[in-house]
Amino acid sequence: MLTRYSIELNHAWCKACRICVDFCPKKVFGVNESGRAVVVNIEKCVGCTLCELWCPDFAIKVEGSEQSGEAS
Amino acid sequence: MAVHVDRYLRLHKMPHIWCPGCGNGIVLGALVRAVAELGCSRDEVVVITGIGCSARTNAIIDFNTFQTTHGRALSFATGFKLARPEMKVVVVTGDGDGLAIGGNHLIHSARRNIDITTILINNSIYGMTGGQHSPLTPAGSYATTAPYGTLEPVFDACRLVEGAGATYVARGTAYHVVLLQRLIARAISHKGFAFVEAVSQCPVGFGRRNKMRTPSEMMRWQKDHAVTVKAAAGMSREQLRGKILIGEFVNRNLPELTEVYGRLIREAQSRPGGE
Numbered sequence: 001m002l003t004r005y006s007i008e009l010n011h012a013w014c015k016a017c018r019i020c021v022d023f024c025p026k027k028v029f030g031v032n033e034s035g036r037a038v039v040v041n042i043e044k045c046v047g048c049t050l051c052e053l054w055c056p057d058f059a060i061k062v063e064g065s066e067q068s069g070e071a072s
Numbered sequence: 073m074a075v076h077v078d079r080y081l082r083l084h085k086m087p088h089i090w091c092p093g094c095g096n097g098i099v100l101g102a103l104v105r106a107v108a109e110l111g112c113s114r115d116e117v118v119v120i121t122g123i124g125c126s127a128r129t130n131a132i133i134d135f136n137t138f139q140t141t142h143g144r145a146l147s148f149a150t151g152f153k154l155a156r157p158e159m160k161v162v163v164v165t166g167d168g169d170g171l172a173i174g175g176n177h178l179i180h181s182a183r184r185n186i187d188i189t190t191i192l193i194n195n196s197i198y199g200m201t202g203g204q205h206s207p208l209t210p211a212g213s214y215a216t217t218a219p220y221g222t223l224e225p226v227f228d229a230c231r232l233v234e235g236a237g238a239t240y241v242a243r244g245t246a247y248h249v250v251l252l253q254r255l256i257a258r259a260i261s262h263k264g265f266a267f268v269e270a271v272s273q274c275p276v277g278f279g280r281r282n283k284m285r286t287p288s289e290m291m292r293w294q295k296d297h298a299v300t301v302k303a304a305a306g307m308s309r310e311q312l313r314g315k316i317l318i319g320e321f322v323n324r325n326l327p328e329l330t331e332v333y334g335r336l337i338r339e340a341q342s343r344p345g346g347e
Contacts (some may be wrong), residue, residue: 001331005276012087013086013087013093015087015092015093016092017092017093017275017286017287018093018286018287018288019093019287019288019291022286022288023288023291047073049073049074049265050249051106052074052076053074053098053101053102053249053250053253054098054246054249054291055097055098055101056090056093056094056096056097056098056249056287057087057088057094057097058077058078058081058086058097058101060256061076062073062076063073071144
């Protein structure tokens with residue numbers, strides 16, 4: 001399956017609040033040993049960008065990849 | 073894709089000082105994206121704040137900014153708007169800053185219908201000063217100054233400013249961030265005093281003391297308790313008990329202060345000896 005979206009996380013800004021982990025409708029995120037968000041299921045991402053809109057620390061950027069047109 | 077907010081931030085101020093999970097960052101994001109959505113340049117916008125957690129907005133946001141005294145952001149904003157009516161003036165305040173110490177300025181700005189957008193971040197508490205209860209701390213909740221629970225009823229901030237004369241009034245939440253962005257964009261476009269209450273979470277100052285231990289629990293509370301104006305129209309008083317209404321409450325056009333004032337100046341100057 002093609003990955004349609006990429007997620008860039010800025011761990012220098014992430015404060016481990018878990019909002020993205022708890023509210024992502026597709027459960028794309030998990031946490032690392034410091035509690036900060038990591039992407040664990042990128043193939044499930046539907047590009048809704050809610051994680052980016054909800055991140056209080058601006059630590060998440062969602063991008064559509066080149067394949068987004070053909071992938072669906 | 074969403075507008076990336078970092079393009080509009082003072083990067084040397086990042087990471088910001090708000091606590092983990094604080095909703096202020098979500099509201100700031102909605103404001104930045106609303107400005108971007110309207111196609112305004114950052115030079116056209118001035119963000120004015122008072123004191124408190126909400127006031128940190130303008131340390132971070134890379135627009136024209138100034139931080140003023142506690143509760144008085146609207147007074148400075150009024151002077152600014154009258155001097156530079158072409159600018160889009162946005163005041164970001166909190167429930168303590170805007171409704172307690174600044175309550176008087178809020179109602180009179182609304183009464184004058186001056187073209188200022190006020191975003192009141194309602195996190196139910198004084199965060200920065202140490203978790204004291206505010207005019208929007210729900211009765212029965214705990215705060216550092218209410219160890220047995222608060223006794224006082226709260227304001228309905230939206231109805232208060234509506235009664236005072238505001239011509240655009242709306243409420244969103246940090247959870248309903250897409251709606252919040254839309255309401256802020258409409259408020260900025262509106263000619264007149266526009267007020268948006270953004271219900272937000274303070275996990276450290278409020279949540280921990282009130283059985284909501286995580287930011288996500290607080291946002292779930294927003295999700296579960298918010299009812300849109302449209303849905304509320306079909307609900308009984310009983311069904312609406314304990315709920316918060318979200319959406320647009322008021323959108324009306326009335327004479328705006330800087331326009332009326334500008335007309336008066338032109339008229340006075342056109343009289344003999346007026347120049």
